[in-house]
Amino acid sequence: MTDDGGDSAVLGGTRRAERPRDGRADAHTPIGGTYEGPLRARLDALGELVGLSRARLDGAILAEAGRVLDEASARQRLSSRHTVVAIAGATGSGKSTLFNAIAGVPISETGLRRPTTSAPIACTWSDGAAGLLDRLAIPGRLRRKPLAGGDGAEELHGLVLVDLPDHDSALTRHREQVDRVLALVDAVIWVVDPEKYADAALHERYLRPFAGHAEVTFVVLNQIDRLPGEAADQVLDDLRRLLDEDGMALGEHGEPGATVFGLSALTGQGVGELRELLARFVQERAAPARRLSADVEAAAARLRPAYVAEGRSGLGERSREQFLERLARAVGAVAAGEAAEREWRRNAGRACGTPWLRLWRFYERSRVPGGRPPKTPAVVEEELTARQRVEQAVRTVAEEASAGLPAPWAHSVREAAVRGAEGLSETLDELAARAAAPAGSPDGRPPRPAWWPAAVLAQASMTLLQIFGALWLVGQIFGVLEPGLLPPVLVMSAGIVGGPLVEWACGAAARGPARRYGQDAERRLREAAAGCGRARVLDPIAAELMRYREVREQYVTVSGGNG
Incomplete structure (x- = not known):
C-alpha cells in the first residue's frame, strides 16, 4: 500500500459504488435506531431546552448544545456499522508506528523528521465508511485499506482508524486539524511515551476536558x-494516578472507564492485545452512542450555571400578598377608606343636624371668598412619593422572585417586572379615581340609608316645636295669647333638647354604615390595585418562572437526573 499503484487501486475502490459484503442491497444502516432509551430522551430534552431558552439566553451559551444536536443528527445519518477511532499523540510518541502496527502494513509515514504526519490519514477495514470520512474531511488520497485489494482482519470489520497530526505540533493548522477531528470521532487512542506522559499540555488541554x-x-x-x-x-x-487527578475514570475491575495499558509499537509487544480490545469495542457498535452521551453530559455541565438555581426559587404567597399590600398603600387605599367614612358621616350630619347648626356652617363658609373652604393645594411630592412606592414595590417583588435563580433567568424575571411597571402608577391613579366613586350614586355622593327621611322628619319636627314655642311666647308677650309661661317653655325646650338628641342619635346610628361604607371604598381600591398589579407585574413574573420550571425539567432530563 506504499506504492502509487496500490494507492490508485484503493482510490478506485473507494470511488466506485461500494457493495456490502453480505450481499444485501444496503449495508449502510442508519444509526438512528440506536438512539433509544435515555439517550433519545436526553437528545429530545436538549432540543426542547435550546428552543425554550433561545429568547432568554445568549447564543454563545447555547452554542455547545446546538453543536451537540447537529453532530448527533449528522452521525445518525451515517453508517452504524462503523466505529471511527482516532490515534492522537505528541511529537515522537510513536502514534504513526502504532497506526501501522494495527493496520499490519506501513500506511502512515514514520521517521525522525518532524512532523511526519501533516494531515489525518484513515484506514478502513470494510466498505461503507465513505460518508464518515467525508464528514472528517479526509480526502480520497489519504484513505487506505489495511491490505492491498483486501479487507484485512475479519475481527476489525467496521473499524475506521485515523492517524492525526501531532497535537503539540509547532504548526497551528496541525493543531486545528487535531481539534476538529477529535470533536467528530467516536473514540480516541491517546499514545504517550515514557518521557511526555505527564506533559501538562496533554492533560490540561485534552485529557482533563475530555474526562x-x-x-x-x-x-x-x-x-x-x-x-x-x-x-x-x-x-x-503514575499515568493512572495522573488520569485519576484529571477526573478520568479508569476501566478497571470491570467498571466503565478509560482503558490504560502499555505496549511497544516498534517490537509488537502488546499490539495484539490492543487489536483484540479494538475488535470487541468495534463489534459492540456502542461507541457512537457512548460518545454522544458524553457530549450531552459535557454540554449539560456547561449549561448548569444557566439552569440550576441556588436553593428554592419562585414567588411565594407571602411575597405576593406583601406586593399587593404595598400597592394598596401606594394608592392610599386606607386613607381613601377613612375619607369615605368621614364623608358619609358628614352627609349624615348635614341631613340630620339641627337647622341652626347648618346655618352656622353656612355662615362660616360665607366668610370665605368663593363660599367654600379653601382646598389644600396639591403637593407634587405626594404624587412622586406614590410613584416611588409603586416602583419600590415592583423592585422588591422582582428581587424576591428572582432570588436564587441563575443569572439569565433572574434577569428575565426582573425585566418582565420592569416592563409591567411601565405606566403602572398612572393606571393605578385612574383605577383609584374610578374605584373611589360610590357605587349606585349618580351624583357622586354616598348613598343614604332608608332611615334618613325619618330622621330628617324628626329633626324638622323638633325645629317646628322650637318655632311654635317661640311664637307662643311672643304671642303672650304682645297679649295676643293668654299668659302661661310654662307650656310654651316646655314646648320650646322639647324642640331645643330634641334637635341635638336626634342629631346625636343619627350620628350614633351612622357610625356602622359609615364604617362599612369606608371599608367598601377601601376594598374596591385594594381590589382595583391588586387586579392591576397581578395583570401587569405578577402574571408576567409567574410566566417567566413557569418557563424557567419548564426548562429546568428539560435540563434535569438532559443531565441524566443530576440537575
Whole structure:
C-alpha cells in the first residue's frame, strides 16, 4: 500500500459504488435506531431546552448544545456499522508506528523528521465508511485499506482508524486539524511515551476536558521496550494516578472507564492485545452512542450555571400578598377608606343636624371668598412619593422572585417586572379615581340609608316645636295669647333638647354604615390595585418562572437526573 499503484487501486475502490459484503442491497444502516432509551430522551430534552431558552439566553451559551444536536443528527445519518477511532499523540510518541502496527502494513509515514504526519490519514477495514470520512474531511488520497485489494482482519470489520497530526505540533493548522477531528470521532487512542506522559499540555488541554469521555478513550503507554525491569509498571501506575487527578475514570475491575495499558509499537509487544480490545469495542457498535452521551453530559455541565438555581426559587404567597399590600398603600387605599367614612358621616350630619347648626356652617363658609373652604393645594411630592412606592414595590417583588435563580433567568424575571411597571402608577391613579366613586350614586355622593327621611322628619319636627314655642311666647308677650309661661317653655325646650338628641342619635346610628361604607371604598381600591398589579407585574413574573420550571425539567432530563 506504499506504492502509487496500490494507492490508485484503493482510490478506485473507494470511488466506485461500494457493495456490502453480505450481499444485501444496503449495508449502510442508519444509526438512528440506536438512539433509544435515555439517550433519545436526553437528545429530545436538549432540543426542547435550546428552543425554550433561545429568547432568554445568549447564543454563545447555547452554542455547545446546538453543536451537540447537529453532530448527533449528522452521525445518525451515517453508517452504524462503523466505529471511527482516532490515534492522537505528541511529537515522537510513536502514534504513526502504532497506526501501522494495527493496520499490519506501513500506511502512515514514520521517521525522525518532524512532523511526519501533516494531515489525518484513515484506514478502513470494510466498505461503507465513505460518508464518515467525508464528514472528517479526509480526502480520497489519504484513505487506505489495511491490505492491498483486501479487507484485512475479519475481527476489525467496521473499524475506521485515523492517524492525526501531532497535537503539540509547532504548526497551528496541525493543531486545528487535531481539534476538529477529535470533536467528530467516536473514540480516541491517546499514545504517550515514557518521557511526555505527564506533559501538562496533554492533560490540561485534552485529557482533563475530555474526562467525561472515558468510556471511549484508550490511553496507551508506548515504547515500554525502553523501560528496564519494573519501570514500565511504575510509569503506568503514575499515568493512572495522573488520569485519576484529571477526573478520568479508569476501566478497571470491570467498571466503565478509560482503558490504560502499555505496549511497544516498534517490537509488537502488546499490539495484539490492543487489536483484540479494538475488535470487541468495534463489534459492540456502542461507541457512537457512548460518545454522544458524553457530549450531552459535557454540554449539560456547561449549561448548569444557566439552569440550576441556588436553593428554592419562585414567588411565594407571602411575597405576593406583601406586593399587593404595598400597592394598596401606594394608592392610599386606607386613607381613601377613612375619607369615605368621614364623608358619609358628614352627609349624615348635614341631613340630620339641627337647622341652626347648618346655618352656622353656612355662615362660616360665607366668610370665605368663593363660599367654600379653601382646598389644600396639591403637593407634587405626594404624587412622586406614590410613584416611588409603586416602583419600590415592583423592585422588591422582582428581587424576591428572582432570588436564587441563575443569572439569565433572574434577569428575565426582573425585566418582565420592569416592563409591567411601565405606566403602572398612572393606571393605578385612574383605577383609584374610578374605584373611589360610590357605587349606585349618580351624583357622586354616598348613598343614604332608608332611615334618613325619618330622621330628617324628626329633626324638622323638633325645629317646628322650637318655632311654635317661640311664637307662643311672643304671642303672650304682645297679649295676643293668654299668659302661661310654662307650656310654651316646655314646648320650646322639647324642640331645643330634641334637635341635638336626634342629631346625636343619627350620628350614633351612622357610625356602622359609615364604617362599612369606608371599608367598601377601601376594598374596591385594594381590589382595583391588586387586579392591576397581578395583570401587569405578577402574571408576567409567574410566566417567566413557569418557563424557567419548564426548562429546568428539560435540563434535569438532559443531565441524566443530576440537575
